Structures are given as structure tokens and as C-alpha cells.
Amino acid sequence: MVLKCSLGQAEGHVSDVITLHYFDKPKNFKLLNPSIKISNLTDNSFVLRADVLAKDVCISIDGEYINLSDNYFDLLPNETKIIYFPANTKIKDLNKKIKIKSLFDTY
Numbered sequence: 001m002v003l004k005c006s007l008g009q010a011e012g013h014v015s016d017v018i019t020l021h022y023f024d025k026p027k028n029f030k031l032l033n034p035s036i037k038i039s040n041l042t043d044n045s046f047v048l049r050a051d052v053l054a055k056d057v058c059i060s061i062d063g064e065y066i067n068l069s070d071n072y073f074d075l076l077p078n079e080t081k082i083i084y085f086p087a088n089t090k091i092k093d094l095n096k097k098i099k100i101k102s103l104f105d106t107y
Contacts, residue, residue: 044087
């Protein structure tokens with residue numbers, strides 16, 4: 001079970017900061033194998049979506065070191081996460097080189 005908190009007010013959304021609180025330790029989770037999809041690959045971003053909780057998502061790019069806007073995060077079911085990288089990054093076949101793992105992959 002997870003509690004998701006974000007800051008808002010009557011007029012709308014206030015902050016993009018979201019806090020997740022888990023009521024147990026990750027070692028006790030009964031995680032399912034997440035299907036993490038990559039879409040909307042652009043010159044400096046891509047979108048991730050998972051069908052089930054993807055705990056501790058780790059993104060790497062084969063043979064490259066790229067400064068990503070976020071890494072090692074939790075992806076809740078059917079929510080999207082936009083990942084940005086420097087616009088001047090030129091990598092041939094970037095969509096084929098992206099590797100994504102989560103805590104499930106360590107079992």
C-alpha cells in the first residue's frame with residue numbers, strides 16, 4: 001500500500017513535487033513484473049508508463065553517460081513520467097540503447 005501526497009489548493013495545482021509513503025519495507029513488497037513503455041521520444045525527452053508499480057526505476061543508455069532529469073524513482077501504475085536530457089545530446093538509435101530496470105529485476 002502506498003500513500004501519494006502532492007500540494008494543491010482550490011484554484012489548482014501548486015507544485016510538481018509528489019511524495020510517496022510506503023507502509024512496509026521494499027523487501028516485503030510483492031512486486032509484479034512491470035511492463036515499462038517508452039513513448040514520445042523527442043530531441044530531448046521521452047515518456048515512461050508502467051502497468052503496475054515500478055519501484056526504483058533505473059534508466060541507463062548503453063555505452064553513453066547522459067545527464068537525465070530524473071533517475072531511480074518510483075513509477076505508479078498508469079501514470080506517466082517525462083524524462084529530459086540535454087538537447088544537444090546526439091546519440092544514434094537512442095531508443096534502442098535505453099535500458100530500464102526496476103527493483104523487480106533484482107529478485
